[in-house]
Amino acid sequence: MTELAQRLGFANRSRRVGTGVSIPVVIILVAAAIFLLVGSLVSPIFAQQTVAGLAQGAIFASLALALVLIYRATEVVNFAQGEMAMATTYFAYQLTLWHLSYWAAFFLALLMGFLLGVVVQVVLIRPVQHSVIAVVIVTVGLFVLIDGLVTWKWGADLKFMPAPFGNQVYHVGSVAFSRQDLGTLVVTIVSVVLLWVLFRFTKLGLAMRAAALRPASAALVGVRVNRMLAIGWGLAAVLGAVAGLMTEPTVFLQPTMMQAVLLYAFAAAVLGGLESPAGAVVGGLALGVFLNLIGQYVGFATSELRLPIAFFVLLVVLLVKPHGLFGRKQVRRV
Amino acid sequence: MTALLELENVTARYGPVEALHGVSLTVAEGEIVTVLGANGAGKTTTLRAVSNTVRRDGVVRFDGRVLGRAGPESVAGRGIAHVPEGRGTFAELTVWENLRLGAYSRSGSIKGDFERVLSYFPWIEDRRNQQAGTLSGGEQQMLALARAFMQRPRLLLLDEPSLGLAPVLVTEIFRIIRELNEQEGLTVLVVEQNAHIALQVAQTAYVLEVGRVVLSGPSSELQQHESVRRSYLGY
Numbered sequence: 001m002t003e004l005a006q007r008l009g010f011a012n013r014s015r016r017v018g019t020g021v022s023i024p025v026v027i028i029l030v031a032a033a034i035f036l037l038v039g040s041l042v043s044p045i046f047a048q049q050t051v052a053g054l055a056q057g058a059i060f061a062s063l064a065l066a067l068v069l070i071y072r073a074t075e076v077v078n079f080a081q082g083e084m085a086m087a088t089t090y091f092a093y094q095l096t097l098w099h100l101s102y103w104a105a106f107f108l109a110l111l112m113g114f115l116l117g118v119v120v121q122v123v124l125i126r127p128v129q130h131s132v133i134a135v136v137i138v139t140v141g142l143f144v145l146i147d148g149l150v151t152w153k154w155g156a157d158l159k160f161m162p163a164p165f166g167n168q169v170y171h172v173g174s175v176a177f178s179r180q181d182l183g184t185l186v187v188t189i190v191s192v193v194l195l196w197v198l199f200r201f202t203k204l205g206l207a208m209r210a211a212a213l214r215p216a217s218a219a220l221v222g223v224r225v226n227r228m229l230a231i232g233w234g235l236a237a238v239l240g241a242v243a244g245l246m247t248e249p250t251v252f253l254q255p256t257m258m259q260a261v262l263l264y265a266f267a268a269a270v271l272g273g274l275e276s277p278a279g280a281v282v283g284g285l286a287l288g289v290f291l292n293l294i295g296q297y298v299g300f301a302t303s304e305l306r307l308p309i310a311f312f313v314l315l316v317v318l319l320v321k322p323h324g325l326f327g328r329k330q331v332r333r334v
Numbered sequence: 335m336t337a338l339l340e341l342e343n344v345t346a347r348y349g350p351v352e353a354l355h356g357v358s359l360t361v362a363e364g365e366i367v368t369v370l371g372a373n374g375a376g377k378t379t380t381l382r383a384v385s386n387t388v389r390r391d392g393v394v395r396f397d398g399r400v401l402g403r404a405g406p407e408s409v410a411g412r413g414i415a416h417v418p419e420g421r422g423t424f425a426e427l428t429v430w431e432n433l434r435l436g437a438y439s440r441s442g443s444i445k446g447d448f449e450r451v452l453s454y455f456p457w458i459e460d461r462r463n464q465q466a467g468t469l470s471g472g473e474q475q476m477l478a479l480a481r482a483f484m485q486r487p488r489l490l491l492l493d494e495p496s497l498g499l500a501p502v503l504v505t506e507i508f509r510i511i512r513e514l515n516e517q518e519g520l521t522v523l524v525v526e527q528n529a530h531i532a533l534q535v536a537q538t539a540y541v542l543e544v545g546r547v548v549l550s551g552p553s554s555e556l557q558q559h560e561s562v563r564r565s566y567l568g569y
Binding site: 203206207209210213214216217218219220221222223224225 | 385405418423439485
């Protein structure tokens with residue numbers, strides 16, 4: 001019966017199974033990479049803007065990846081992801097006030113982020129996870145709650161943390177790269193790669209993927225699904241914390257610091273296909289570079305237009321490819 | 335033979351609807367037992383009552399010990415592999431990852447088990463990096479058996495392995511089930527609509543009708559039984 005249904009083309013519920021990319025998308029991405037490379041070799045300003053865009057995009061990418069991790073497990077966008085990141089950044093700030101070094105505060109904040117993610121999942125999300133709309137409302141409520149608590153504790157005025165990378169500039173030929181941009185790139189890329197290794201090559205990572213994709217089947221082979229989901233929220237919050245801490249040097253600490261970043265990250269995640277971690281990373285980097293180059297070379301595109309432009313791009317991509325760059329509809333056999 | 339699995343007066347419900355009205359059955363160690371019945375008779379629910387994926391009452395005893403309220407994860411840890419309706423394939427993951435997950439609940443090296451799996455399913459070797467969702471129905475059923483085997487269970491619960499498969503594949507699947515039973519000493523509780531093949535392979539059979547056991551006994555006897563022949567074997 002099911003095989004017949006399949007042959008007739010209406011197999012029950014189709015679900016994106018593929019993680020692969022279609023060939024046109026690969027061609028576009030390769031063309032874009034070549035364009036960036038050639039442009040960078042020809043023009044020093046282009047090169048600088050590209051690297052700055054990559055650094056900016058790497059932040060979008062890590063927050064977008066956090067959104068995707070949770071979306072895959074919970075089928076909900078965590079609207080509080082940015083605010084959780086902001087709160088952990090304030091926590092790091094508090095630690096530096098207590099005379100901890102920047103990097104000690106950085107790693108303790110990541111740990112704090114993990115705990116925050118786990119607690120949020122266990123206390124707030126788990127009781128309502130049977131209903132998607134309830135989870136959405138809880139994350140919106142959490143957004144407001146964290147925003148309020150942080151403002152109450154630290155105030156709404158700008159705060160400053162020690163600069164993690166210093167203000168030096170490196171010169172390669174006539175191109176100047178800021179240490180800040182390069183440091184941001186390295187930190188975010190290292191955290192994304194570590195996370196990828198965890199998911200791809202460890203037993204824990206495999207169990208987490210199984211729990212997110214097929215909770216019922218995962219439980220039957222002995223995976224503790226609830227525990228895995230909690231760890232997943234924890235890891236997403238760690239990525240968010242990285243994004244928050246790397247955003248701080250450019251916009252400084254304020255309760256609203258992650259709100260625009262969350263919107264960009266959301267655009268990047270949808271751009272990549274909401275269920276694809278690789279798509280989120282590529283989407284984030286692409287968006288960062290694109291916005292920076294537009295800002296540099298398109299006269300009317302001032303900073304006020306950055307967000308509208310990002311969402312215009314998003315809209316165009318969704319019209320052409322509704323499942324994002326890396327999403328692929330594939331029929332699942334039953 | 336000692337009883338590996340015993341159900342005593344087990345009831346199970348989905349919300350307000352009771353699906354099992356007091357089922358008792360016994361699976362002896364080393365045996366293949368089949369539960370036959372029409373759609374809605376409670377076959378799937380019987381398996382779910384064992385793996386604790388449905389609300390149940392009554393006593394389920396495994397290896398002499400009562401299985402309590404602990405969830406399906408713990409049941410898997412006790413050595414019961416449940417291949418559910420729809421085979422429980424992790425369609426998005428690779429064949430190898432599916433097998434790896436099968437061995438999740440136990441520690442130790444899995445290399446030897448993987449080689450044993452290959453001796454039953456040699457085709458898996460070449461397809462280990464293929465996405466499980468892209469396998470054919472028959473291959474997915476074999477993968478489900480292989481995954482369960484990787485768990486090194488003492489008891490295998492199989493939910494309608496013949497579902498949606500061509501007759502030649504059904505024969506093949508049951509041949510492998512019998513092999514696993516004879517060569518690995520695996521105890522199997524299989525629910526089936528295909529009474530014909532199930533009665534050939536199983537030693538003991540139970541017939542369920544609307545949540546109750548209406549008939550049970552050695553398969554050879556049930557094969558001769560008038561109402562079984564008429565209702566389930568069709569001659």
